[in-house]
Amino acid sequence: MTSSEETPSFRLAYVPGVTPGKWVRIWNERLPDVPLTLVAVEAAEASDALRERAADAGLVRLPVDRTVLSAIPLYTETTVVIVPKDHAVASAEEIAAADLADEIVLHPLDDTLGWERLPGRPAIERPATTADAVELVAAGIGVLVVPQSLARLHHRKDLTYRPVLDAPESSVVLSWPEEETTDLVEEFIGIVRGRTVNSTRGRPRSRVEPEKKQDGARRKPAAGRAAGKQGGGSSGARKPRTGTGGAKQAKAAKRGRPRRRS
CATH class of the missing domain: 3.40.190.10 (Periplasmic binding protein-like II)
Incomplete structure (x- = not known):
């Protein structure tokens, strides 16, 4: 604080x-x-x-x-492989890691995927950064597997990328x-x-306001039931009541209603 x-x-x-x-x-x-x-x-x-x-x-x-x-x-993130635009992988919509078995797969020192086993063949040296590895891909030295956001960050017109389905994710x-x-x-x-x-978390009204809405939702049906009783039934059961209780109420209503004069 x-x-x-x-x-x-x-x-x-x-x-x-x-x-x-x-x-x-x-x-x-x-x-x-x-x-x-x-x-x-x-x-x-x-x-x-x-x-x-x-x-x-x-x-x-x-x-x-x-x-x-x-x-x-x-x-x-989706994991992708960066390749030159004229590479065979560019013609596919997505690939598996096994499809890179014959490729030199660059493994920069700032790799974020945490491979247990890198696919393909290793390069003689590991590039220092992802940016360096992208330059090597453009030079035709190998391919690079990275999170998709890094492929976008290091975008080049002569390179493209495709999803690798079974690669580690970031x-x-x-x-x-x-x-x-x-x-x-x-x-x-x-x-x-x-x-x-x-x-926003921690503000008391964020806990109070939903309770008020819930209370209002409970009161509204109650009012509807009361109106239904006064009118002879609820909106979900509009038929007039039958039986002794209903007949007594009907007679009482007739007795209490003034007779019209002709």
Whole structure:
């Protein structure tokens, strides 16, 4: 929590491929007096950045250090293979990892898929970054398997990509230090979960308003039943009542009704 003498602010870390623009826009609309600063971090450094309080929260890839960090799953990405546009794979809609058996599959040091066993044949050296690996694909050295957002991030006109059905997947989460679950962190959690302004977590009225609606829903049928009794029946049973009770009520109504004069 910030002191009353400090200007509140919020630092949001994000890893390559993640696009926080929509959530940042909503934040700026709801909290115009609280500036949000984006902090770009590499996927492998994201957990350290949060542990060291370089950011208040982060849009990062699994795994994260769950001993000190909380995490809310956001989405899981499709895994794709990047190839030259004239590659045989480009003619398929999707492939299996086994289809890469004869290919040199590049494995950059910043890989985010956590392969147990990489398909295809390994390159002589591992590229330092995904960006370097994409350059090697363009040079015809090999192919590269990555989350789809990274394929889009490193898009080139001479390259394309296709889904790999049985490859590992990368999941993106919202993470923050568990001991630093501040009001601003709660606000951002509400934004990524799609909560409206009036339903932000922790506000008492978000619990009271649904109860009022439920009470109103209960009262409305009750009024309908009362009207039904006065009119001789409910809307779901419009036939007049028969039997002794109904006959007595009909006679009483006739006795109490003034006779018309001719």
